[in-house]
Amino acid sequence: MxxxxxxxxxxxxxxxxxxxxxxxxxxxxxxxxxxxxxxxxxxxxxxxxxxxxxxxxxxxxxxxxxxxxxxxxxxxxxQKTLASSGKEPKDPFLRALAQREEANRSGKMTTLIFIRDKNSRGQEISGYIDYAHRLKTEDFEPYFVGKKRLLPRPSDLSFFNWETQTSASNPTPNYQVIAENATGLLFKNKRDRKILNVDPKAGTPGDNSMRTPVESKKYTQIVIYDHITRRKT
Structure with a gap:
């Protein structure tokens, strides 16, 4: 009533x-x-x-x-905070980013994006991007309208230039980088302290996590790792 x-x-x-x-x-x-x-x-x-x-x-x-x-x-x-709002990207990678934008902005999910491709100099680069962190520090509308290409930077979670052999790793508000590990590169979620294993040979990327390869004609390789964050009760 x-x-x-x-x-x-x-x-x-x-x-x-x-x-x-x-x-x-x-x-x-x-x-x-x-x-x-x-x-x-x-x-x-x-x-x-x-x-x-x-x-x-x-x-x-x-x-x-x-x-x-x-x-x-x-x-x-x-509606204004969602850079993908009103956009209808045809590229599978941009569609995947649009589907995850709200969840990453709200904190329900923290997505890591592995990208391997060539930079503007034609050098092959690869790295892991903390999507939620990038959304807060950068305007993503140019990406969703196709004016810019999302590529890893030396300031991202992990970066490697295959030609110059330059590497870099940085913690973000969401993840800690565990580089010196026998099984390869690991990332620890700072919120629930769960480990995200990005080794493609691993049976699973970890608790509450999912690995999704994405095919895009604009990139050499893309793999998306979604981690559902859960508050401690």
Whole structure:
């Protein structure tokens, strides 16, 4: 019952710009004929003596109006934060990034992206990118509209230039790099401390993790590692 009342009130505050407009909607021409005073007619509606609709005090109307506006702005802001919003990329890799954007921004998921391809100098490079971290530090709209190509950098989790033999590794807010390990490169999630094993020969990348190779004509090799983060209870 309460939910029905709330829903009805929400419809009221979105339909009418002011409280006076709401009151006027319940005043009939017959009311004005007998009362001969618009302000008095409004007062009677507010007190519940006139009008067939819901009785809503000015304070409640204003509060619900403010809440409805805040909700509208929140939804609008959320849509703006998604760089993939409104985009329909044809490339499988960009589609995969778009599908994971909201989850990585909200913290439900932390995705690592392995990319191997050539840089602008024609040198083969490879590395692991913390997608959630990149989303917070970089505008991804140019990637989703095809103006830029996502490539690993020396500032990412892991980077290697095969021609110059230059390598680099850096921790991010989400992952710690474990480089000196007999089984190969490992990443520890800082939130739940789970280990992500990116060795393709490993039976599984780890708890709550999934390995997904992605075919794209624009890249030599792409592998996506999704890790579902779970809060400790």
């Amino acid at each position: 309460d939910e029905e009342v709330t829903s009805g009130s929400d419809n009221i505050v979105t339909e009418f710009n002011t409280y006076e407009d709401f009151l006027d909607s319940q005043i009939t021409s017959l009311d004005l004929y007998y009362l001969e005073d618009e302000e008095l007619a409004r007062q009677l509606v507010e007190l519940g003596y006139r009008g067939s609709g819901e009785v809503l005090k000015r304070e409640e109307f204003e509060a619900r109006k403010a809440a409805a506006e805040a909700s509208r702005l929140s939804k609008r802001s959320q």
